[in-house]
Amino acid sequence: MPEKYQIMSKKVLTPDITSISVYAPLIARKARAGQFIILRAAPDGERIPLTVSSTTDELVTVVFQKVGDSTMTLDELNEGECLQDFVGPLGEPTPIEGVKRAAVVGGGLGCAIALPVAKALHDAGAEVDLIGGFRTKDIVILEDEMRDASDNLYICTDDGSYGGAVRPGLRHRAAGDDEIRLPPDKAL
Ligand SMILES: Cc1cc2nc3c(=O)[nH]c(=O)nc-3n(C[C@H](O)[C@H](O)[C@H](O)COP(=O)(O)OP(=O)(O)OC[C@H]3O[C@@H](n4cnc5c(N)ncnc54)[C@H](O)[C@@H]3O)c2cc1C
Numbered sequence: 001m002p003e004k005y006q007i008m009s010k011k012v013l014t015p016d017i018t019s020i021s022v023y024a025p026l027i028a029r030k031a032r033a034g035q036f037i038i039l040r041a042a043p044d045g046e047r048i049p050l051t052v053s054s055t056t057d058e059l060v061t062v063v064f065q066k067v068g069d070s071t072m073t074l075d076e077l078n079e080g081e082c083l084q085d086f087v088g089p090l091g092e093p094t095p096i097e098g099v100k101r102a103a104v105v106g107g108g109l110g111c112a113i114a115l116p117v118a119k120a121l122h123d124a125g126a127e128v129d130l131i132g133g134f135r136t137k138d139i140v141i142l143e144d145e146m147r148d149a150s151d152n153l154y155i156c157t158d159d160g161s162y163g164g165a166v167r168p169g170l171r172h173r174a175a176g177d178d179e180i181r182l183p184p185d186k187a188l
Pocket residue numbers: 036046047048049050051052062063064065066067068069070071072109112113
């Protein structure tokens with residue numbers, strides 16, 4: 001049997017972004033879309049809040065970007081090693097009930113956060129358009145997972161290497177559809 005908070009799998013998604021699946025059955029069974037955990041990689045480490053990206057019956061997957069000391073230290077841990085702490089689920093789940101149609105938008109690492117919300121809506125029967133924006137094709141993450149979690153997936157890239165930019169993508173999706181109202185340009 002795995003040990004508490006053992007890293008059961010580790011995937012390097014891009015040079016800066018890593019996904020780890022951690023053995024934490026109690027949290028895995030309770031976590032809802034939109035919630036987060038707080039972990040410490042080592043006894044003297046800082047607390048790192050990370051959004052729950054997905055769960056199975058026993059595993060909690062988080063996706064993190066290496067931005068500073070604590071996330072660099074976390075990235076040094078490998079499969080089979082254990083985290084010091086792993087606390088959650090924390091925060092309010094995203095409201096899902098009663099939603100019939102939704103456009104879920106994520107950018108870069110934010111797609112790891114958009115994914116569980118899209119999946120929860122999709123699993124609950126809503127029609128989901130998922131729009132994932134990235135700087136360039138090379139750093140697209142979680143494409144298969146986002147496709148599975150949506151009715152329509154639109155990948156957008158700033159440099160046009162794999163789909164156009166997010167705002168025109170949303171406009172294209174909304175064209176001729178009176179039910180979709182976009183926020184003002186400034187908000188996107
Ligand atoms: C509710 C919540 C959910 C989150 N979910 C996620 C998630 O799913 N995935 C994820 O990757 N992140 C997520 N974050 C953010 C994540 O918690 C932070 O990126 C992480 O805690 C950073 O820790 P660190 O020690 O590695 O970086 P820090 O050292 O704290 O650095 C953070 C930023 O400050 C900059 N910085 C640090 N020191 C200096 C300095 N001296 N001068 C100038 N700039 C400096 C760094 O370059 C970096 O950009 C979430 C945060 C919250 C609050």
